[in-house]
Amino acid sequence: GAGVSQTPSNKVTEKGKYVELRCDPISGHTALYWYRQSLGQGPEFLIYFQGTGAADDSGLPNDRFFAVRPEGSVSTLKIQRTERGDSAVYLCASSETGVLSGNTIYFGEGSWLTVV
Amino acid sequence: DQQVKQNSPSLSVQEGRISILNCDYTNSMFDYFLWYKKYPAEGPTFLISISSIKDKNEDGRFTVFLNKSAKHLSLHIVPSQPGDSAVYFCAASKLGGNTPLVFGKGTRLSVIA
Numbered sequence: 384g385a386g387v388s389q390t391p392s393n394k395v396t397e398k399g400k401y402v403e404l405r406c407d408p409i410s411g412h413t414a415l416y417w418y419r420q421s422l423g424q425g426p427e428f429l430i431y432f433q434g435t436g437a438a439d440d441s442g443l444p445n446d447r448f449f450a451v452r453p454e455g456s457v458s459t460l461k462i463q464r465t466e467r468g469d470s471a472v473y474l475c476a477s478s479e480t481g482v483l484s485g486n487t488i489y490f491g492e493g494s495w496l497t498v499v
Numbered sequence: 500d501q502q503v504k505q506n507s508p509s510l511s512v513q514e515g516r517i518s519i520l521n522c523d524y525t526n527s528m529f530d531y532f533l534w535y536k537k538y539p540a541e542g543p544t545f546l547i548s549i550s551s552i553k554d555k556n557e558d559g560r561f562t563v564f565l566n567k568s569a570k571h572l573s574l575h576i577v578p579s580q581p582g583d584s585a586v587y588f589c590a591a592s593k594l595g596g597n598t599p600l601v602f603g604k605g606t607r608l609s610v611i612a
Contacts, residue, residue: 387542389542416599416600418602423508423604424604424605425503425505425588425590425602425603425604425605426543426588426600426602427602428599428600428601431599439598442599474542474543476542487533487545487548488545488600489545490535490542490543490544491542492540492541492542493541493542
């Protein structure tokens with residue numbers, strides 16, 4: 384597809400369960416980002432991949448959160464032992480590398496996670 | 500500690516008038532600024548950007564102004580249209596390193612017909 388694709392679009396899970404959220408970036412984009420947006424807040428940075436490696440994971444809130452991008456394309460955000468406070472929209476974005484791209488990143492529609 | 504601040508959570512403007520959305524930043528290392536627009540149940544979409552070597556960038560009805568000394572930028576929409584009603588996020592970064600964007604909390608713009 385032409386844009387960033389995220390699945391599932393909506394996920395309701397019980398407290399304590401494990402959740403995986405998937406992101407398929409724009410073809411050819413080597414940089415991939417995960418953000419989280421809670422109600423009334425702006426997107427909050429979680430982790431950034433350059434290729435297969437996590438270049439910056441300083442935004443991950445704790446060790447229950449983990450993300451992978453094994454082949455440098457699709458990425459999966461994994462949340463263990465979910466808590467009600469994890470409920471948010473999880474946004475994935477991608478961008479080209481290099482100065483010319485100006486760091487413009489393009490977002491998917493998000494995965495709405497509700498922990499009950 | 501918020502590095503990017505949008506102090507107005509909401510703004511209402513009449514159709515045809517100018518909408519002015521404001522954004523302040525605290526980190527003097529930021530040299531690239533972007534505005535994103537977000538409709539309900541959709542991801543943010545890129546609107547317009549400006550680097551610190553410029554003080555103005557224009558794209559159709561949208562103009563972004565940057566005042567580096569005041570660490571302030573603004574987005575002007577002229578003329579405002581009902582379809583512009585959305586949440587607008589200001590974001591900042593350091594150019595050239597694919598560093599993560601830092602976002603403000605957003606301003607909800609309502610354009611009234």
